[in-house]
Each structure stands twice: as structure tokens, then as C-alpha cells.
Amino acid sequence: MHGKNPERVPGSFRDPGSHVYLLEESVYRSLTPTAAAAFEAVRRTGVLDSLISERWIVRTETVDPGVLGEIGQSATLVLQHEKVPFLSYPYEWSFAQLRSAALFHLDLHLRLLEYGITLNDSTAYNLQFVGAAPIFIDVTSLRPYQEGEYWQAHRQFCEQFLHPLLLHSVLGIPHNAWFRGNLDGLPLDQMAALSPWWACLDWRFFLHVVMQNRLQQWAETKRDTAAARVRRHGLSRTAFMALLRQLRRFIKKLAPRHPKGSTWGEYATHNTYEAGESEAKRKFVGSFIQRARPRLLLDLGCNTGDYSVVALQHGADYVVGFDADQQALNAAFHRSHREHLAFLPLYQDLANPSPDQGWKQLERSGLGNRARGQALLALALVHHLAIGRNIPLDQVINALIGMAPRGVIEFVPKADPTVQKMLALREDIFCDYTSDAFERLLGQQTQIVEKQTISASGRTLYAYELL
């Protein structure tokens, strides 16, 4: 018997058939009789075990309900799941990640249908990433397929996957802020209202956006007729699978439409470093990681992941990178995928990080509750917050050291060409932004265990440990 009480995950309330609990670093799920019967029916087909062994679905096993104490006594079945290294949300994914998740979702559904199983929903929150590999986390979304049934979650799939991808692909607007503003994705009527006429020349865009919206509008005025039409017809399994395959082909070809010249996409090759500076930085980071050996490293301002890779090569177990540049993030994701790295790059504006939000402001956890690493890297970041976003230097330092007990922070002084560019067309109101002030403020709360100046302009790396 465990000493602690299980803690119900606040976001687990939409499906009345199951609830998720955390207990001592393990994830448990209690199932009602109906959900348990569906789970057993799915398990009997053998597809669940196959998908778990192939890492399409998180490891799941039935356990003694007593593990959840009183909660377990009222449950028909209790499952234990593996815990993913870092929980992320679709509004934190790059275009490449969202597309990868969408394709994975369709592939999973196609595989399930071959076994006579379907998915209850199409929520993007049921997918997580381990490195660059998507994985499905909600086994209670699986249930036996009934011949002739419609894809109940088609609209949800469109709003949570297809429309956000089209927003970026057709209009050049990244989905992140829109998705964060509406946790259910980009609504059908809004996507239709945004659609340019030329996008409708693609019949698949026309079908899933324009036509679906017109039908929805018509249905809202002709309730009985619409319901009768829906009941009269059905969708054969062949047509169901054809619909999934057709969406897959459509999404596979979508590409992000970027404005010319991403800020940081080419940072790794077009920055203001000399080669020697870059090498010195790599050595400093490598040496720090060898000492710290973090299980979870946060790389703030990860760009395309150069130093995340250095960290992985020197002993970090898992790296979560954050950046606000779409092209850099897409490149980082492709790199992680290509090289099978334990590296998860995520979209994050660190001056406006993901908040606690959703129902009771508990449904989706803010970055502050999740981003707790054993160590962090904040390379070439401080000046973007302190000068680029006018955040006082002491607050920048407090925020950074609050995310990990040890780390490496780079200070870029005003003499550096990068900061010179930032100040070129604005008044310098940052009289406190000096190397001395930075070192004094960092030293007040941490022990500076190593310091190295790596450029002629005075760029300096500090390795700190909390006092």
C-alpha cells in the first residue's frame, strides 16, 4: 500500500469512462464498467499489444485496483501507464510536429480499423512526443468499430489538426497563438471565413473546409432534414478508410509558408560568432553536462538544437528545447527525427510562456509547472529578454534559475554586435545592463562555479549552482 494519496489529473474529466491519476511518479487510469468492457474487447483483438510493443501507444498494463486505495475499489479496472518524459501541448508544437502528429493519428486509426477498432475522438492532446516520435497516450479512446458508423471525430480532427496546419500552410500564420487562444483548435467557421478563394481550387480544401462549413450552416437551419439525411446514410468501412487516406495524402503535402528570412532559422550558420567562440562554447557546455549529468535538461532558446546535441553527447538523458522561431523549430524537429535524438524542441515565447488554462485554469498546465529540469542552458538568451522585451535583469535571472538548480547562462554585453544591432534604432534605457551587474545579481542567489569569456566583445558563460 502506498503512503500517498493518488492525485487526479485535472485535465482528465471529459471522458466519464476513465480518470487519470498520478501517484509517486506513476500514471494510473481507473475505468468504469463500460470503459473496461471496451478495453477488454480491444485487447482481445491483439492490436493493443502490437501497438504497445511498436511504441505507437504508451506501455499499459492492468494492476491491482488497490494501488489507488478507495478510488480503486470503485473502479472496474485500473491501468498503469508509462510516464512520458515531458508533457507538451499542440500549441507548443511546430508545424512539422503538428503535421507529424496528424499523420500519426491517421495511420493509427487506419491500423485500428483493420482490426475492427476505431477511435472515440481525435483530440491532439491524446498525442505526446518522446523525442521526435509521436505516441498515443489514451487507450480508452479505442473501442470496437460498428459497421456503417460515421467518423464521429472528423470535425474535431479538422479543428485540431487540419485547420491549424492550413492556417500556416495557406495563410502563413503559425497556429500556436490561435490554438493557445482556443484549446479546441481552429473552429470550422473561422477557418472558412479566413479561406482565400484560390485555396478552394484544391478540392480537398474545398471539401473539408468550405463545404463542411456550408453543410453545417444549412444543418443549423434545417435541423430535422439534416438529421434525417444523416440517419439515412452511413459510411462503409472502405469509405471510412478512404476518407482517412485521402486526408493523409492531403496533409502529407502541406508545407509551412514562411515569411522571407526567418530570424533564427539560419542562426547556426549566420551568427556573429567566430568559429573559435563556438568551439569554446561547446567545450564549456560539454564539460558542464559531464559534471551535472541531468536526466532532464532545458535548453532555453535552443534554435536548431546545436547545444542540445552537445549536451546529449556529453551525458544528458533528455533535452527539451524552447524557441520562438518557427523555421528553427522545424529544423530542430527534423534533426531530432532524423538522428533519433532524445530531444524535444517546443515553441515557447519565454516572455509570455504557456499559462495554466482551460477548465478551472487547471486543464492545461502552464510552463512554470512543467519546466523543472535538473539543469538548463540559456545561451544567447538574456539580452533578448532584458533588452528585446524590457524585462529587468534581476527578474530575468530569477526566472531562469527558478527552472533548474544548476545551469549555464551566457551574458552578451552591449559591446557585442548583436546587442549593438538591437539598440541601433532605439534609445539605450538599459543602464543596469552590464556584465558587472549580471555577475553580481547571479552571485547573490547562486554560486558561480565557472566563468569563461568566449569572445573579444565580452560574451561570457557562467555555470551556476543554487545556494
Add this chain to the structure above:
Amino acid sequence: MQSYLMVVQLLLWSLAWPVQEAYAYLDPGTGSLLLQSLFAIVAIIGAGISLFWERVRGLFHKRSAGDATPERNRDAREES
């Protein structure tokens, strides 16, 4: 061929479908279900046309290929 037929049918069907100003929230999924019912019908029509086209092609193919194709194989191809 199938794609173009599908586009033409969808366009005609969509233009013919009366759209009035919505006055009440009904069910956010009804449009999706109607779309799928249409998709199912178009898929059946498309499959029928495809089958018909294959048979027409098969007739010409049979004439051009003469008796070179054994009867047993031709039947098997038509069934697949």
C-alpha cells in the same frame, strides 16, 4: 479521372445546396456527418465508374491482346 469527377459532383452538389443564415447552435458535428454521407455516395459512384471504366478498358485490351491472355488469368484480374 476519379478525382475530376468527384470535384465536378461536389461543386454541383454544393452550389445546389441551399444556405440560409444560421439562427441557432445545433450540433457542431452535423456538417461533418453530412459531408461524410456525401463522401460515401460519391465513393460508391466513383467505384462504380471506376469498375465500368476498367471493364471498357478490358474490352479494348482483350481485342488488342487477342487470345494471348489465358481465360483463367483474365477472370482473376477482373475479380481483383
